[in-house]
Amino acid sequence: MRRSLTALILGGTLLLASGGVGYSQDLEKAWEAYEKGDYATALREYSVLAEQGHAKAQLNLGLMYDNGHGVTRDYKEAVKWYRKSAEQEYALSGVRLSSAVFGPPFIKTGIAHAMLST
Numbered sequence: 001m002r003r004s005l006t007a008l009i010l011g012g013t014l015l016l017a018s019g020g021v022g023y024s025q026d027l028e029k030a031w032e033a034y035e036k037g038d039y040a041t042a043l044r045e046y047s048v049l050a051e052q053g054h055a056k057a058q059l060n061l062g063l064m065y066d067n068g069h070g071v072t073r074d075y076k077e078a079v080k081w082y083r084k085s086a087e088q089e090y091a092l093s094g095v096r097l098s099s100a101v102f103g104p105p106f107i108k109t110g111i112a113h114a115m116l117s118t
Helices: 002-015 021-035 039-051 055-067 075-087 091-102 105-116
Strands: none
Touching: 021 039, 021 055, 039 055, 055 075, 055 091, 075 091
């Protein structure tokens, strides 16, 4: 179920992708790699865009750290990227952060603890 939720959120970011064509193509490349289980490529693509300040890539990178896809699960790192994205008023990031506080227990545990300790 958690993978389905992650896939839904990551896929939704592509539908909402805006900005330059290069960003959209890079997001699509990252998403395709993620869907194939090529987390190394997805991580590389999302990381570059996230470091450049791309809110959707920041959310997706946070999700990868949150779920341990291609990286060691790291809730603090996930929260870092969720916050960077949310600071740009990217709505899905705000939803992800708020679900960590108000959502069901299986969501709340790691992320909520990381939010409180940062």
